[in-house]
Amino acid sequence: TSSTRPQRLLRAVQRKATKGDPQSVISAIDYFCRNSEWAMNVGDEKGPILDSVVCEVSPATALELGTYCGYSSVRIARLLPVGTKLITLEFHPDYACIARQVIQHAGLEDKIFLVEGASGDLIPKMADMFGISTFDFVFLDHWKDRYLPDLKLLEECQLLRKGSVLLADNVICPGTPDYLEYVRNSPRYESRYFQSHLEYTKVEDGLEKSVFLG
């Protein structure tokens, strides 16, 4: 029977990456995507920008919207200080199933909470589900037309505090025009664009970093 691309990506990780070694999991996925099949991971060019923002923020509480196969979950969680957690939301059960196995291969299952469901339904439950008050860092990488409504939901649920950092993938390709317009024009955000390329391609894309000013 035929396999899916996420299943083939997981197989590449299981064959090539060292168990418990997050960097080897990241490298195995990037190798697979450059040499076998493109997949929508943040990738090896935007990835280091994500890394640098995570290191700068050093978040106690982090949220990721859009897990896919767990590539960026591994990138983020490998940099988190001991005792801190990444909560990552995934809508598609098949993606979530693969991501759990990728995260386990990296040995990061104790630092990552993967929750299945739609961001619009789950965000209002975050505080109660995880006993947190606010997020220090949010990585947006899910449906591009959900970035803005979910940002407003995070504000309404008071899950952001003065200084919370939001980092959004794909603000050029596929593009999130309404989100960009909002964070770049709202007095409540200090926004900056990191120009890069769509993962594993020469197409322009980039990450938008926005600091909530309270």
Ligand SMILES: O=C(NCCCCc1cc2ccncc2s1)c1cc(-c2ccc(F)cc2)cc(O)c1O
């Ligand atoms: O759609 C993308 N990513 C979201 C997948 C949607 C999964 C979801 C997770 C979740 C969690 C909670 N609530 C609701 C949702 S919905 C995506 C697409 C491209 C791309 C770029 C050029 C192309 F030609 C073709 C695809 C590149 C990327 O880096 C992406 O991130």
Ligand SMILES: [Mg+2]
């Ligand atoms: Mg993306």
